[in-house]
Amino acid sequence: SQELEQSPQSLIVQEGKNLTINCTSSKTLYGLYWYKQKYGEGLIFLMMLQKGGEEKSHEKITAKLDEKKQQSSLHITASQPSHAGIYLCGADRNSGYALNFGKGTSLLVTP
Amino acid sequence: EPEVTQTPSHQVTQMGQEVILRCVPISNHLYFYWYRQILGQKVEFLVSFYNNEISEKSEIFDDQFSVERPDGSNFTLKIRSTKLEDSAMYFCASTAGLRNTEAFFGQGTRLTVV
Numbered sequence: 001s002q003e004l005e006q007s008p009q010s011l012i013v014q015e016g017k018n019l020t021i022n023c024t025s026s027k028t029l030y031g032l033y034w035y036k037q038k039y040g041e042g043l044i045f046l047m048m049l050q051k052g053g054e055e056k057s058h059e060k061i062t063a064k065l066d067e068k069k070q071q072s073s074l075h076i077t078a079s080q081p082s083h084a085g086i087y088l089c090g091a092d093r094n095s096g097y098a099l100n101f102g103k104g105t106s107l108l109v110t111p
Numbered sequence: 112e113p114e115v116t117q118t119p120s121h122q123v124t125q126m127g128q129e130v131i132l133r134c135v136p137i138s139n140h141l142y143f144y145w146y147r148q149i150l151g152q153k154v155e156f157l158v159s160f161y162n163n164e165i166s167e168k169s170e171i172f173d174d175q176f177s178v179e180r181p182d183g184s185n186f187t188l189k190i191r192s193t194k195l196e197d198s199a200m201y202f203c204a205s206t207a208g209l210r211n212t213e214a215f216f217g218q219g220t221r222l223t224v225v
Contacts, residue, residue, distance in 0.1 A: 030210065030211075031210055031211045033213075033214075035216075040200075040219075040221070041218055041219065042115075042202060042216040042217055042218040042219050043154070043202065043204075043214075043216040044216075045213045045214070045215070045216075048211065048212075048213060050211050088153075088154065090154075092210050092211070093156065093167070095166075095167050096209045096210045097142070097144075097159035097161075097166045097167040097209065098144050098146075098156045098159045098167065098204075098214075099156065099214065100156065101153050101154040101155075102153065103152070103153040104153065
């Protein structure tokens with residue numbers, strides 16, 4: 001079965017700093033999704049990447065997909081306290097139904 | 112913005128009791144899912160449901176679990192005889208299609224089995 005490895009596990013950054021979170025798949029990626037989860041709450045969709053080399057941005061968050069490396073990165077520019085939470089990468093299961101998720105990266109942004 | 116609604120937000124139950132977790136997916140969505148997240152662990156897929164039947168289930172989804180869409184709007188997860196290890200956050204999700212489509216998640220039901 002597919003495993004998604006996220007790094008780092010946790011991150012503390014000072015407000016205004018940039019950061020990158022990585023997600024590596026053990027198998028070919030057909031679709032890669034990034035979600036954000038606030039502690040004890042549901043998952044909020046951030047972005048979906050489908051093709052190798054694809055890059056998407058939303059506000060100060062940019063995600064890229066490197067199909068050859070079976071890897072995706074999420075980059076936050078000029079982090080703010082509102083960016084704090086757990087970032088999860090997900091990938092389509094082989095069957096096409098539902099998603100497999102990584103363990104998440106916990107982000108704390110300090111003033 | 113449309114949203115997936117789950118009730119209750121928190122359920123405490125005694126070991127061996129049956130629980131039903133409820134979800135109202137987004138109205139024009141066709142595919143429905145349950146996931147769970149044990150505290151400190153990753154979000155795990157349980158089951159997907161389409162056209163009134165289970166499309167796929169994981170190894171976690173054993174005979175103690177069942178799903179139902181009783182009335183065309185609600186989507187329920189029943190755990191027949193709860194165990195301590197069933198304590199987790201349970202998330203319902205729905206999508207309009209299959210691959211390459213955004214899944215909308217509910218806020219979750221925190222189930223505590225004592």
